Amino acid sequence: MVDLHCHLLPGIDDGPESLEGSLALARAQVAAGVNVVAATPHVDLEYGNRSADIQAGIEQFNLALVEHGIELKVVNGAEITLTLANELEKDELAALRLGEGPWLLLEAPLSAGAFGFENLVRQAQTRGHKVLLAHPERCPEIQRDPDLATGLVRNGVLMQITAGSLSGSFGTTVQECAFELVARGLVHNVASDAHDARRRPPGLLASLEEVGMSEYASYWCESVPAAIISGGEIPNPPTSFPAARSKSWRRYFGRR
Ligand SMILES: [Fe+2]
Numbered sequence: 374m375v376d377l378h379c380h381l382l383p384g385i386d387d388g389p390e391s392l393e394g395s396l397a398l399a400r401a402q403v404a405a406g407v408n409v410v411a412a413t414p415h416v417d418l419e420y421g422n423r424s425a426d427i428q429a430g431i432e433q434f435n436l437a438l439v440e441h442g443i444e445l446k447v448v449n450g451a452e453i454t455l456t457l458a459n460e461l462e463k464d465e466l467a468a469l470r471l472g473e474g475p476w477l478l479l480e481a482p483l484s485a486g487a488f489g490f491e492n493l494v495r496q497a498q499t500r501g502h503k504v505l506l507a508h509p510e511r512c513p514e515i516q517r518d519p520d521l522a523t524g525l526v527r528n529g530v531l532m533q534i535t536a537g538s539l540s541g542s543f544g545t546t547v548q549e550c551a552f553e554l555v556a557r558g559l560v561h562n563v564a565s566d567a568h569d570a571r572r573r574p575p576g577l578l579a580s581l582e583e584v585g586m587s588e589y590a591s592y593w594c595e596s597v598p599a600a601i602i603s604g605g606e607i608p609n610p611p612t613s614f615p616a617a618r619s620k621s622w623r624r625y626f627g628r629r
Pocket of ligand 1: 378380
């Protein structure tokens with residue numbers, strides 16, 4: 374599987390602080406069935422990471438993986454905060470794309486009141502990038518109005534939800550929104566957004582199994598992310614997705 378959202382590099386953001394921590398996370402990814410990870414450090418006002426730092430970090434970390442016999446390949450990426458995306462220079466923004474393709478991972482706003490954020494997404498698209506939107510299910514504006522997500526997808530945006538959102542790690546509001554996006558056929562990719570091997574560990578398949586959606590793993594976690602990092606054609610979706618779950622289903626099966 375291919376994980377397109379992982380805070381894997383040591384000491385660069387709120388992922389692992391040390392190389393040992395990053396290697397532990399890499400081992401956990403491999404144990405969970407992942408063989409390719411896009412390293413996606415935060416590119417925002419807090420951490421100030423730039424493409425040169427990220428690329429150097431990836432190069433060093435891939436060498437460390439070989440040295441430690443961990444069969445994982447790390448490719449380029451970044452989780453870019455929306456407000457910053459359009460302020461970055463053209464070449465800098467392009468250097469933050471996922472793998473070798475034309476896709477940027479832009480972070481859906483996590484605070485309420487981010488009205489009109491879809492205009493910022495559109496602006497990135499008009500600058501020549503394709504947009505994969507990270508965790509729309511955690512965005513209060515999309516929770517309030519899922520039609521916003523429908524509109525974004527109609528305009529060519531792909532949606533990446535966090536595996537833990539489906540299994541309830543972020544609460545029932547996020548879980549309900551994740552199910553709604555799945556039911557509407559608006560989910561193209563499921564990623565871990567892992568930050569370390571314990572506190573926010575990887576576990577794509579485990580989360581999908583927990584909610585009875587493992588049959589979609591090959592689309593969400595293999596074929597679509599592989600196409601994104603190679604710049605290939607995005608595969609057609611499965612013919613149907615599970616209907617939105619009722620609250621009673623979640624009370625019975627879901628975490629509270
Ligand atoms: Fe993240």
